[in-house]
Amino acid sequence: MTQISFPAMPAAGPFCLNDETAYHRWREKKLSGYPQRASELRVTIADPFQLSSTEQDALQRRIEKTNFVIYQLANPGADDKRAVKALGKQFGLRDTDSNLCADEDSITSLKVIPGGRQQHYIPYSNLRLSWHTDGYYNALDRQIRAMVLHCVQDAAEGGENLLLDHEICYIHLRDTNPAYILALMQPDAMVIPPNVENGVEIRGALSGPVFTVDPDTGSLHMRYTARTRSIEWHADPTTLAAKDCIQDFLGSDSPYIFRHRLAPGQGVLTNNVLHARTAFENEEGGKQRLLYRARYYNRIAHT
């Protein structure tokens, strides 16, 4: 089994359990003036290949606050795939992750695919997609720190996204019980089973923490899935209570959970916050939901 191992708790800073001062200072700043509505997180982009400094600032400010921003291309069109890449590049996103189902340009087209390899994966169906961060099954050196999710075509009905800043989830857990944070930073907090296709193991089991702190940037990363089938949580009572605490929070009507149905030409640029998707219906011979997804190993850069 591959184990994701990071240096455990940082020695100081907001994500160190012994540094209450730094935590409370960071927490206060984080929550002060936090957006209340998804509309506050929207920025219109005239030209995704050449952001104006005003647009860049507006996008950056929102990402710094909430770890995601909803952009709207003023003129969406045939070049959207290149636009997604160009947008990422202007935020220092270069290390794309090519997953099993990505197109040749390492951007994944998310749409309903009834046959082939993709049929086993919920993102390629019209089913509800439960809360997760992307790449929770990736190895240590391939954790997904940022991504762009771009809507080319919305569904005839449904397909709404739910988004929750993982730093808010951290605050909720730590305020409820600091021991939850310790439990979720254990190297074997959450074990993902191997990926087996037609009897062949294409990825081994993967064990790792939920929360890690990047030693280089000091930023918080969350590895999470709400799926229950074959996920093994560390069996001590505190980890299980922490898992339930996350689940309750994600199922609550917290004002920190944003709901937004992406329209064509809209997208989310994010430091891989927690997200989910409601079920949707395509229209036969008509609207077929299509999203482009680019995933990156690095975080959105401060510009």
Ligand SMILES: [Fe+2]
């Ligand atoms: Fe996702």
